[in-house]
Amino acid sequence: MKLEFSAADEAFRREVRAFVSANLPADIKRKVELGLRLEHEDYVTWFRKLESRGWITPGWPVEHGGPGWNHVQRYIFDEETLLGGAPRIIASGIQMLGPVLIAFGTEAQKKRYLPNIRHSSTWWAQGFSEPGAGSDLAAVRTTAVKGTDADGEHFIVNGHKVWTSYAQWCSMMFALVRTDPTAKAQEGISFLLIDMKSPGVELRPIRMLEGGTDLNEVYLDNVRVPAENLVGELNKGWSYGKYLLGHERTGIAGIGSCKQQLARARTLAEQQGLGDDPLLRSRLAQFDIELMALEFTALRLLSANQKSRVPAVEASMLKVRGTELRQAIYELLVDIAGPNAVPFSAEAQFLDCVGDLPAPVELGTLAANCLDSRKLSIYGGANEVQRNLIAKAFLAA
């Protein structure tokens, strides 16, 4: 046991830090630091910088373009990029679909899709949730019926997906669809790749609380999907979905984001003349303690699990704690803004509108950020459901 990172890890940290400061465009960094909205181009620009260094797909095996990092290196990378003001990696292609294709896809699928994910030229939408299937994902009702015609084998897909993040930027979607309506809930589901430009796909943006429209409803009306777009075996989609969600959750503790927001809180507190406020200082110190506990827990669990690829219960624990801590820090940020958290304009969330705002720009986005952060405990498996999983695994043992 040793409290410090190894010299090699520290050297790696410096390398990542230097890369971020040399390559992250100033306007993107500014947007991230002010909590402003990022555009599609911002992500693509940054992801391509990472790709050119071979760092965009830290979770992928080396033969598919991964950098071959261990858990600690991945952890350091996440932390340093976020602390340096870089956008987080959100492309569901990189973190979700990629690992599934690598594990279960055909050679043709890997060849066709993986490079485009790495180059950020194809963005993938995650088509899992439906109006009646949220936490209970096995309740998906979107159907895919297999048929053959002059153009070959295909599925005809009908249904309604919802909460599809960034679908407006995506040309492809991976979806869970029901291929055997007679089987038990989890056994008749397949994992299908759908071209978003196919006839019959319709997108409707959903307006969110803080004014954003990054979520969408996706209507699928007799959409024709070539049979080769089935991933793995027919009716085995549930297990691929579960594999994918495990990958979704591992990065979700967001320790780098916690640190970044806590640093933001300290800076703003100084600027607001609250640097000596004893109450605020003790709240900040309490967050330091909680963050430290989370960080050491993450590192301990990760090092104990060097060999397991998807540490399921551990990931759930880190998710619950990490997301709730981050939300609490966002609430603190609102308190630091004080009365300045009250004015609101959706425009205030864009860099080119920061000229004439009713609140100082660094404070004007905090309430919106706080509201937006509520999603952290809902998506990626709602925290109540995570707690159920954690308790169940322990009590069943």
Add this chain to the structure above:
Amino acid sequence: MDFSLNDDHVALRDAVQRFCDGEYPAHQRGNLETPELAATRWAGMAELGLLGLPFDPELGGSGQSAIELMLVAQELGRSLGGGAWLSSVVLAGQLLAKAGTPAQCSRWLPALASGDLRLALAFGEADSRYDLSRVATAARTVNGVCRIDGRKTLVLDGDTADVFFVVARSAGATREPHGLTIFAIDAKARGVHVRPFATLDGRHAAHVDFDGVEVGADAIVGTAGEALPLLESAVDGAAAALCAEAAGAMEALLDLTAEHLKTRKQFGAPLAKFQVLQHRVADMLIALEQVKSMACAAAMAVDAGDAPQRRRIVSAAKSLVGQLGRQVGLAAIQLHGAMGMTDECRAGHYAKRLLVINQLFGDAAHHLQRLSAQPQC
């Protein structure tokens, strides 16, 4: 001690509830008001007597106390309604009624009560945070003419006010308790610049600049140089009403959430069947009951008129309500799942109002500090 309502209270509450049910349809609650809608609702409140509630009958009011204001605030909170009622009637109107000269009162209060005029209190400044004595706006008097220079921030409903009551420093250094004077300034006076904006909870406010605005000594409301105690009691009165509003908002939000938990099914059962969610709701209900009690206590303390006691109880109430209101609001979003994060779902609108309530007139931390600085009664 007596927390019970008499028949008149119940009648008032029911009347306001009917009004709100009509004016604020459930699916629109919390939306930004158009000027037309705001005007209709304002006229309705005037008709119902809500705009004159605390003023003397000879000034067009009905002479009610903070208890009645609390009952009204609670109903308005339930429907996320009320527009400029809090800022114009509870805050600015009561300040005027308490300290204005007979000429000032009869000039503005009947017009306020009838819905023809709106007042706004301009006290905050960019650096003042929640400190009422931190005033840099300057008032200089030369030959009986007062010249006001300064910038006021977050003037609630400052975009539609006809008259501003502006807190300015006529003597002393920033943060000194003495030397503050309140001036009544016409919104159309030369040198007044209003910069309107929307607030997080879909309401209206403005920053207002006063550039060399000139008024006579007759514009002074209350005692020159000694405005702080008056300002403090007006703000405490509004804070108490906000606590009641929070109680109403939380109650409506809990009803909404219960409805959702009973109808939304996952894993083959209504969400209401999951014990962890039941416990969440139980905690929210416990919070609601405490908020209601503290809102009652705050209203009674405002009525009692004993300043140290009022400060203590209002601070306790505002601090607790600020925290619990925000907690309940955010918890309700969680229980609604992704639906709760959408603009269409009302849960988020209640959460936003509850979040803003904590940020107005002193947040939980501010009132905790004010309370801890108070002598024990």
